[in-house]
Amino acid sequence: MCIACRVVQAQSSLLRLTKLPGGEVRLDPERKLGGRGAYLCPKVACWEAALKRRRVEHALRLATLGPEDDLRLRQLILELTGNQN
Numbered sequence: 739m740c741i742a743c744r745v746v747q748a749q750s751s752l753l754r755l756t757k758l759p760g761g762e763v764r765l766d767p768e769r770k771l772g773g774r775g776a777y778l779c780p781k782v783a784c785w786e787a788a789l790k791r792r793r794v795e796h797a798l799r800l801a802t803l804g805p806e807d808d809l810r811l812r813q814l815i816l817e818l819t820g821n822q823n
């Protein structure tokens with residue numbers, strides 16, 4: 739299930755984010771990193787909604803998402819979607 743729009747989809751069609759032991763949030767494209775994960779549609783709208791509504795923090799049980807993580811995630815989704823809005 740996407741943490742932003744809550745549409746249930748196969749996990750294979752969603753992007754997985756995971757929290758590293760140090761608290762850093764990373765994309766986990768090969769689903770090998772383990773740990774607590776959050777799934778999102780590969781859509782800018784879902785990522786923006788998730789970041790704005792603090793769904794990423796909630797799903798990964800983070801107190802706050804650092805500004806670097808926030809920026810990196812925004813950059814990632816723009817790259818993944820080819821800068822489409």
Ligand SMILES: [Zn+2]
Pocket residue numbers: 740741742743744745778779781784
């Ligand atoms: Zn979604």
